Amino acid sequence: xxxxxxxxxxxxxxxxxxxxxxxxxxxxxxxxxxxxxxxxxxxxxxxxxxxxxxxxxxxxxxxxxxxxxxxxxxxxxxxxxxxxxxxxxxxxxxxxxxxxxxxxxxxxxxxxxxxxxxxxxxxxxxxxxxxxxxxxxxxxxxxxxxxxxxxxxxxxxxxxxxxxxxxxxxxxxxxxxxxxxxxxxxxxxxxxxxxxxxxxxxxxxxxxxxxxxxxxxxxxxxxxxxxxxxxxxxxxxxxxxxxxxxxxxxxxxxxxxxxxxxxxxxxxxxxxxxxxxxxxxxxxxxxxxxxxxxxxxxxxxxxxxxxxxxxxxxxxxxxxxxxxxxxxxxxxxxxxxxxxxxxxxxxxxxxxxxxxxxxxxxxxxxxxxxx
Amino acid sequence: xxxxxxxxxxxxxxxxxxxxxxxxxxxxxxxxxxxxxxxxxxxxxxxxxxxxxxxxxxxxxxxxxxxxxxxxxxxxxxxxxxxxxxxxxxxxxxxxxxxxxxxxxxxxxxxxxxxxxxxxxxxxxxxxxxxxxxxxxxxxxxxxxxxxxxxxxxxxxxxxxxxxxxxxxxxxxxxxxxxxxxxxxxxxxxxxxxxxxxxxxxxxxxxxxxxxxxxxxxxxxxxxxxxxxxxxxxxxxxxxxxxx
Numbered sequence: 372x373x374x375x376x377x378x379x380x381x382x383x384x385x386x387x388x389x390x391x392x393x394x395x396x397x398x399x400x401x402x403x404x405x406x407x408x409x410x411x412x413x414x415x416x417x418x419x420x421x422x423x424x425x426x427x428x429x430x431x432x433x434x435x436x437x438x439x440x441x442x443x444x445x446x447x448x449x450x451x452x453x454x455x456x457x458x459x460x461x462x463x464x465x466x467x468x469x470x471x472x473x474x475x476x477x478x479x480x481x482x483x484x485x486x487x488x489x490x491x492x493x494x495x496x497x498x499x500x501x502x503x504x505x506x507x508x509x510x511x512x513x514x515x516x517x518x519x520x521x522x523x524x525x526x527x528x529x530x531x532x533x534x535x536x537x538x539x540x541x542x543x544x545x546x547x548x549x550x551x552x553x554x555x556x557x558x559x560x561x562x563x564x565x566x567x568x569x570x571x572x573x574x575x576x577x578x579x580x581x582x583x584x585x586x587x588x589x590x591x592x593x594x595x596x597x598x599x600x601x602x603x604x605x606x607x608x609x610x611x612x613x614x615x616x617x618x619x620x621x622x623x624x625x626x627x628x629x630x631x632x633x634x635x636x637x638x639x640x641x642x643x644x645x646x647x648x649x650x651x652x653x654x655x656x657x658x659x660x661x662x663x664x665x666x667x668x669x670x671x672x673x674x675x676x677x678x679x680x681x682x683x684x685x686x687x688x689x690x691x692x693x694x695x696x697x698x699x700x701x702x703x704x705x706x707x708x709x710x711x712x713x714x715x716x717x718x719x720x721x722x723x724x725x726x727x728x729x730x731x732x733x734x735x736x737x738x739x740x741x742x
Numbered sequence: 743x744x745x746x747x748x749x750x751x752x753x754x755x756x757x758x759x760x761x762x763x764x765x766x767x768x769x770x771x772x773x774x775x776x777x778x779x780x781x782x783x784x785x786x787x788x789x790x791x792x793x794x795x796x797x798x799x800x801x802x803x804x805x806x807x808x809x810x811x812x813x814x815x816x817x818x819x820x821x822x823x824x825x826x827x828x829x830x831x832x833x834x835x836x837x838x839x840x841x842x843x844x845x846x847x848x849x850x851x852x853x854x855x856x857x858x859x860x861x862x863x864x865x866x867x868x869x870x871x872x873x874x875x876x877x878x879x880x881x882x883x884x885x886x887x888x889x890x891x892x893x894x895x896x897x898x899x900x901x902x903x904x905x906x907x908x909x910x911x912x913x914x915x916x917x918x919x920x921x922x923x924x925x926x927x928x929x930x931x932x933x934x935x936x937x938x939x940x941x942x943x944x945x946x947x948x949x950x951x952x953x954x955x956x957x958x959x960x961x962x963x964x965x966x967x968x969x970x971x972x973x974x975x976x977x978x979x980x981x982x983x984x985x986x
Binding site: 418427429461464588589590591602604609671672673674675676678685687689691699700702709712741742 | 820876879953
C-alpha cells in the first residue's frame with residue numbers, strides 16, 4: 372500500500388519505526404499508519420543491507436561463492452551452506468557421502484537450536500522479559516563452541532563443501548553433542564517455566580498477529596509460522612534431503628496461528644531437534660567425508676531448484692549453469708523476505724506495541740531479507 | 743580449501759557470452775562457439791596443475807571467461823520429456839499455449855507463451871492444487887532473441903510436488919502480474935523489476951524494493967558488470983568519490 376496523501380487526513384498519523392530501532396532486529400524500517408494506537412496499515416522499507424549477493428555469485432566460481440551464503444542468514448549460516456551445497460550437488464548429479472550427510476544433519480540441527488535460541492531471547496526482550504535473553508545466550512554458546520571446535524568459526528562457519536565436508540569431526544565431537552543434548556532439554560523446560568504459563572506473556576501474545584493457514588499459503592509464508600497455523604508441513608519430511616528420512620521426529624503444529632502459537636511451535640522444534648541430534652550422533656556411519664566431485668566444479672548446462680527447511684522457513688536456491696566454472700544465475704529464495712511480506716496483513720488492526728511482537732515472531736534476519 | 747585452487751573469477755566481468763541453457767533447439771550460439779576459444783592459451787581442462795603460481799601466470803583473466811576448447815557436453819540443457827496426468831490435462835486445456843513439458847535432474851517445468859502464463863498458473867492453483875507460489879525470478883540471456891526468462895516456482899501441498907512455469911519475453915515486454923492469483927508475488931515481482939527491469943502489467947505497486955528508488959541500472963542484467971553500478975548515485979548519496 373502507499374502512504375501518499377495520508378497527511379491530509381487529520382485523524383491519521385504516520386509514524387516511522389526504524390531503521391535504527393532495537394525491536395526491528397537489524398535495519399528494517401516500517402512506516403506505520405495509525406489511528407490513535409491502532410495500526411491502519413504498514414509499509415516496509417528494506418534494502419539497507421543489500422550487498423548484491425546474487426550478482427556476486429555470477430562472478431565467482433561455485434566453490435568461491437560458498438562462503439558468501441553464510442552472510443545472508445548469519446544466525447543460521449550452516450543452513451545456508453547446506454542449501455547451497457545441495458543445489459550444486461544436484462546440478463553435478465552428486466551426493467554427499469553417508470558420513471558427511473550425518474555430520475551435516477548434526478551441525479544443521481545445532482544451528483537450528485542456536486537460531487531459535489537467539490530468536491527466543493530477543494523476542495522475549497522485545498516483549499519486556501529480560502531474563503530469557505541471558506539464558507538463551509548462555510546455551511547458544513554451547514552450539515557455537517561446537518562449531519568453533521569443528522571448523523574454527525562460530526558464526527559464518529562455511530562448514531560444508533560441495534560434495535561433503537572439508538574437515539573430519541574432531542575427537543570428542545559425539546561426546547560434546549550428547550552432552551549438549553543432556554544439558555539442553557532441562558533448559559528448555561526452564562524457559563517454558565519462565566514464559567509459557569506466564570500471565571503477562573500470554574496476554575501479550577495470544578490472538579496477536581493471527582495468520583491463518585489460507586493466508587499463509589497465499590502469502591507464501593513457511594516454516595514455524597505456517598506450522599503454527601495448523602499446516603503440518605516441513606520440507607525435512609515432505610521432500611527429505613541429506614538423509615532426514617532416516618530420523619524419527621515429529622512436526623509440531625498449533626491451530627491458531629497467532630504469535631503465542633509461533634512461540635510454542637519453535638519451543639517444541641528445539642526439543643525435536645534434540646531428538647534428531649541424539650539419533651544422528653548415535654549412528655554416524657564410517658567412511659569418507661567427501662564424495663567424488665571434480666576438483667574444478669563445472670556442472671553441465673542446466674538448472675535446478677533445491678530448498679531446505681531452514682530455521683525460518685523454506686530456503687531455496689535456484690541455480691542456472693551455463694557449463695562454465697561460474698554460475699550463470701543464482702537465485703536465493705529467502706524465507707525471511709517472503710515471511711516479512713505478511714507483516715502488513717498481520718499488523719492491521721493491532722496496537723503499536725503488538726507490531727513489535729509480530730515482527731519478533733516473524734523471526735526475520737535482515738541480512739537475508741536484503742541479501 | 744582443497745577442492746578448488748583456481749585463482750580466476752575475481753576481476754573480470756562476463757565478457758564472453760556463455761551459451762544459454764534452457765533452449766530446446768540448437769541455437770546460433772553453437773556457431774559462435776568455435777570462434778570463442780581461439781584466444782585461449784591453454785586448456786583449463788587441466789585442473790591438475792597444483793601450483794597456482796604457474797597456473798595463474800599462464801591463465802590471464804580473459805581466458806577464464808572464454809569457453810574451453812575441449813568439446814563440451816551438450817551446450818543446451820539435456821532435458822527429458824515430462825509426461826504425467828498433469829501434463830495431459832494441461833495440454834488438453836491450453837493446447838499450443840504450452841510449448842514444452844520437460845524435466846531436468848528430476849525437476850519438471852513447462853514453458854508457456856507469455857500471455858498465457860496467468861491462466862495456466864490460475865488453472866494450476868484452482869484445478870490442480872498448486873496453491874503455493876514459492877518464488878518468482880528471472881534469468882537474462884542477452885544472446886537470445888527473447889532474452890528474458892521469467893520463472894514461477896509452484897508447489898502443491900496436496901500432491902507434494904514442485905514444478906516451474908517459465909515464460910520467455912523480449913526486452914520491454916510487460917508480462918501480466920500474478921499478484922491477483924498469489925498475493926506473495928507482490929514483493930517477488932518487485933524484486934524482479936528491481937534487478938531486471940521487467941515491469942509487470944497490473945501490479946499494484948511497481949517500484950524498486952531493495953535498491954534505492956533513484957538507482958539507474960538493473961544490476962542482474964548481464965550488460966551491467968559487477969563493477970559498473972550506479973556510480974553517480976554512490977557519489978552523490980554516499981560521498982564515495984570513486985563511486986565504487
